[in-house]
Amino acid sequence: MKKSIQSLVAVAAIAFSALTAHAQTAPKILVVDLAKLFDTHWKTLEQQAKLQADETKAQDQLAQITKDGNALVEQFKELDEQSKNPTATAEAKAKAQADAQKKYEEIQQKKGEQNSFIQNTRNTLQQRFQTFKTLMIEEITKSAVDIAKKKGATFLLDKSGPTLVGVSNVLYSDPSLDITEEVATELNKDKPAASATPAASTTAPAPAAGDSPKITVPGIK
Numbered sequence: 437m438k439k440s441i442q443s444l445v446a447v448a449a450i451a452f453s454a455l456t457a458h459a460q461t462a463p464k465i466l467v468v469d470l471a472k473l474f475d476t477h478w479k480t481l482e483q484q485a486k487l488q489a490d491e492t493k494a495q496d497q498l499a500q501i502t503k504d505g506n507a508l509v510e511q512f513k514e515l516d517e518q519s520k521n522p523t524a525t526a527e528a529k530a531k532a533q534a535d536a537q538k539k540y541e542e543i544q545q546k547k548g549e550q551n552s553f554i555q556n557t558r559n560t561l562q563q564r565f566q567t568f569k570t571l572m573i574e575e576i577t578k579s580a581v582d583i584a585k586k587k588g589a590t591f592l593l594d595k596s597g598p599t600l601v602g603v604s605n606v607l608y609s610d611p612s613l614d615i616t617e618e619v620a621t622e623l624n625k626d627k628p629a630a631s632a633t634p635a636a637s638t639t640a641p642a643p644a645a646g647d648s649p650k651i652t653v654p655g656i657k
Contacts, residue, residue, distance in 0.1 A: 468580045470577065498553060502550060594606075
């Protein structure tokens with residue numbers, strides 16, 4: 437009987453030790469909203485201000501290209517009318533027609549310049565923003581991980597990203613586990629006093645092909 441009791445005590449002690457060990461190694465999970473941190477970061481807001489300023493300059497350049505193209509169109513129309521003037525000589529009509537053809541070719545070149553400018557500007561602005569975003573997410577993630585480690589976390593989950601079914605990776609978490617504001621405070625420590633603060637946006641502006649002015653020749657596609 438004594439040996440049986442001792443065996444039971446030993447088993448109980450082992451089980452207790454196992455439970456204690458399990459409790460000590462239980463994972464500590466924290467969550468953070470990386471999208472919110474990125475959208476509201478002062479560097480993101482400054483970058484958006486720069487991109488918007490560059491977009492304005494690009495729109496001015498595009499307007500000038502379009503203006504030049506439309507001037508060519510007016511010249512083409514005049515030459516086209518001259519080539520059809522019944523009172524003009526055959527020689528004058530032929531010259532006007534040849535000049536109109538050259539002008540039309542200039543218009544087509546200007547159209548190509550316009551389209552290339554729109555595409556190149558859009559690609560450049562988007563690439564600049566994407567490069568910036570990649571670097572910023574790395575910086576924000578590092579800060580969040582550092583804070584999570586200091587709090588003894590074994591897991592840090594981003595609750596901003598959608599899954600394949602379009603919902604957040606974290607369906608629920610106790611507010612006390614969210615370190616987003618703490619990370620934001622840490623990130624804002626080096627914010628300049630005069631930092632720009634425009635409205636937050638996560639997409640780079642760019643001239644849209646569908647909304648951009650077009651150079652068109654009346655009666656000719």
